[in-house]
Amino acid sequence: TQLLEQSPQFLSIQEGENLTVYCNSSSVFSSLQWYRQEPGEGPVLLVTVVTGGEVKKLKRLTFQFGDARKDSSLHITAAQPGDTGLYLCAGVISNFGNEKLTFGTGTRLTIIP
């Protein structure tokens, strides 16, 4: 059972366009992270959101944690070819000191120059 579903699974857009990818779950997370993975490499952390409704910005990337802490979105403004990659959300569920990071299914983003 996949706890975290991401949509869309694939997205290909022109340079300069805006886009949003989503991460949804029926579970409540104590925190949620977004990673970017480039071909042949491991994921690299972009941001961590902790508070319901929290919004964080990283240059042209805006991350939002849902009010109920069950979902998150990543919005990219004026996409650049360097934004191409696999975007993964990952959530932590509180489990009395036995917390683990659960990854989403991923969104593969391609920005066409």
Added chain:
Amino acid sequence: NAGVTQTPKFQVLKTGQSMTLQCAQDMNHNSMYWYRQDPGMGLRLIYYSASEGTTDKGEVPNGYNVSRLNKREFSLRLESAAPSQTSVYFCASSEALPDLQETQYFGPGTRLLVL
């Protein structure tokens, strides 16, 4: 400071063969993890080690064993490889187990093909 290193980068095995994937980190992290990544499945946790001397099962541990050799090294062993174990394997480390702000650092991955 190399971060997390993994060997080998690529491996082809025949069904039934065994092999060990090696992982080392130089960040003095306490916790280490092994994940597998398959298309459309994200990363799934195989085993993890909260600290030196401890190991625990993750989401998909069947067919694998691990050894936390010391604080730096965490190896993953396939005793009898099966085609279903064809995947990309990632090792990761963090200062401690996941909490609100813990960051995991990933190695470059090992691409394994089981024929």
